[in-house]
Amino acid sequence: MDLLSECKASEVFEGQVVVYKHMHAYIDSMCLKWCLELNIADIIHKHGQPITLHDLVSTLQVPPSKISGVHRLMRHLAHNGFFDIIRFHDNNNEEEKEAYALTVASKLLVKGTQHSLAPMTKGALDPTVSGAYHFLGKWTFEDNLTLFDVSLGTNLWEFFSKNPSRLSFFNESMISDSQMLKLGLKDHGAVFEGLESIVDVGGGNGTISKIINAMFPELKCIVFDLPHVVENLSGSNNNLSFVGGDMFHSIPHADAILLKIVECTSRRRTEAACLDIGVSATILMELQYGDGDGAAVTRLAKRYARHGLDGGGDVGARMSLRQVGDEACDGSQCATCPSSLQEFVL
Secondary structure, three states, X not given: OOOOOOOOHHHHHHHHHHHHHHHOOHHHHHHHHHHXXXXXXXXXXXXXXXXXXXXHHHHHOOOHHHHHHHHHHHHHHHHOOOEEEEEEOOOOOOOOEEEEEEOHHHHOOOOOOOOOOHHHHHHHOOHHHHHHHHHHHHHHOOOOOOHHHHHHOOOHHHHHHHOHHXXXXXXXXXXXXXXXXXHHHHHHHHHHOOOOEEEEEOOOOOHHHHHHHHHOOOOEEEEEEOHHHHOOOOOOOOOEEEEXXXXXXXXXXXXXXXXXXXXXXXXXXXXXXXXXXXOOEEEXXXXXXXXXXXXXXXXXXXXXXXXXXXXXOEOHHHOXXXXXXXXXXXXXXXXXXXXXXXXXXX
């Protein structure tokens, strides 16, 4: 049976493009992982100027048989916005040459800098995380199991408790991403006006709360996470403390809760997800992926729950993640939302 008999050839080829595009989409991530593993951004940064392919492969000590492959990988990364290709003529040769310069995206991959996202990117592309998605088929038929439950045989936090080195790796990746908050607070510090206390739910080692505490020393910040995460941590002053517990049972009382989320939206759904947990305000930090133009913006948002409920009570039964915005989400687009896919893992 020919399902495409009524379709024009051009329509069939357009369908093929969609299939092939997503079939090969992993190549973008793997090229980025290659860039991190070989410290390409760091090499260009230390070089002090755009680097030619010759100088790059010389620094990397790449065997001659792989130089053409490195060339293709670098051009692919340039196409994806990680490098600028600079064309020039040197003094001794009229032949045009190419050199690779850092872009804003690749500057974020330089290790050891204030806003480096290298640890976060490395963590996201680690096989422990990315490899879990190979188990989606099996996960579908496993009742009440997350994707990590299926891929690792245990939940994420138990896995970390048995593998301390992996927990350190995870925390390092979270810290690097949290450093971006400093940029957001420059323009959105007013989000904390009128608050005397906040609880940073899932706050890890307190990187975000420490930044907020330094900028707003009068604001009481409570870092709330699982007991084994915060057991050896302490605040540097009276307005920064660490509390262990389970957010699905109870949370410490505060004027507002702080949540770090990743939210995929379209231009018609530009509002943050809202947690109905019965406190006066919810402060959400989000990374919004744009539409087809690939635009993304990081921002802070303050949303009021206004339910008149006592914070610190049992919130498990009242917790719901919902989409709000200019146009209500009926769930029809959730399958394509990166944040929805990440829920499988967690």
